[in-house]
Amino acid sequence: AQSVTQLGSHVSVSEGALVLLRCNYSSSVPPYLFWYVQYPNQGLQLLLKYTTGATLVKGINGFEAEFKKSETSFHLTKPSAHMSDAAEYFCAVYGNNRLAFGKGNQVVVIP
Amino acid sequence: KAGVTQTPRYLIKTRGQQVTLSCSPISGHRSVSWYQQTPGQGLQFLFEYFSETQRNKGNFPGRFSGRQFSNSRSEMNVSTLELGDSALYLCASSLEQGSSTEAFFGQGTRLTVV
Numbered sequence: 001a002q003s004v005t006q007l008g009s010h011v012s013v014s015e016g017a018l019v020l021l022r023c024n025y026s027s028s029v030p031p032y033l034f035w036y037v038q039y040p041n042q043g044l045q046l047l048l049k050y051t052t053g054a055t056l057v058k059g060i061n062g063f064e065a066e067f068k069k070s071e072t073s074f075h076l077t078k079p080s081a082h083m084s085d086a087a088e089y090f091c092a093v094y095g096n097n098r099l100a101f102g103k104g105n106q107v108v109v110i111p
Numbered sequence: 112k113a114g115v116t117q118t119p120r121y122l123i124k125t126r127g128q129q130v131t132l133s134c135s136p137i138s139g140h141r142s143v144s145w146y147q148q149t150p151g152q153g154l155q156f157l158f159e160y161f162s163e164t165q166r167n168k169g170n171f172p173g174r175f176s177g178r179q180f181s182n183s184r185s186e187m188n189v190s191t192l193e194l195g196d197s198a199l200y201l202c203a204s205s206l207e208q209g210s211s212t213e214a215f216f217g218q219g220t221r222l223t224v225v
Contacts, residue, residue: 043216101154
């Protein structure tokens with residue numbers, strides 16, 4: 001079964017610094033990968049997705065992720081953190097007609 | 112275009128009671144999935160409905176059930192509530208079933224069991 005692993009439940013980043021959230025996947029078939037963001041008391045909003053094609057995927061709010069098959073990774077980055085990026089971020093893989101989510105990263109932005 | 116609507120947003124129930132949550136998908140979307148989110152277990156898949164048929168089910172007890180109506184609206188029901196059922200229940204709608212199309216999530220229903 002497909003699965004994803006996110007390490008480090010809490011991530012602190014200074015305003016203006018690089019945001020890097022790591023995601024590694026396990027899949028027996030070419031994966032469909034997603035990053036979602038969740039703000040307090042809200043549902044999930046799609047940041048970006050990888051299905052096929054270009055391995056560098058650009059999403060909303062300045063985020064991007066690179067699919068690396070050799071490393072089974074799909075890390076999320078943003079060059080410069082903004083206070084509004086404080087939220088919880090989930091990596092997910094689609095398989096068996098469902099999304100399987102990682103445990104999430106709670107991002108704290110320090111002014 | 113209206114998003115996914117979940118009602119109610121908040122709910123408090125007593126152990127042993129049953130509860131019904133509602134989800135209205137985006138117009139034209141035929142697939143509705145339900146997820147449970149808790150601090151300990153994270154986001155877990157409950158079930159998926161497509162064209163009024165349950166296509167997939169996660170690893171939850173039979174107390175958790177659902178259905179989908181001809182207009183694609185979906186309900187999930189939890190009977191004999193337990194304290195551990197306290198969670199945020201999220202509904203997601205997609206255009207199709209069994210594809211990589213984007214899943215749009217509602218704001219969720221926060222269920223508290225006391």
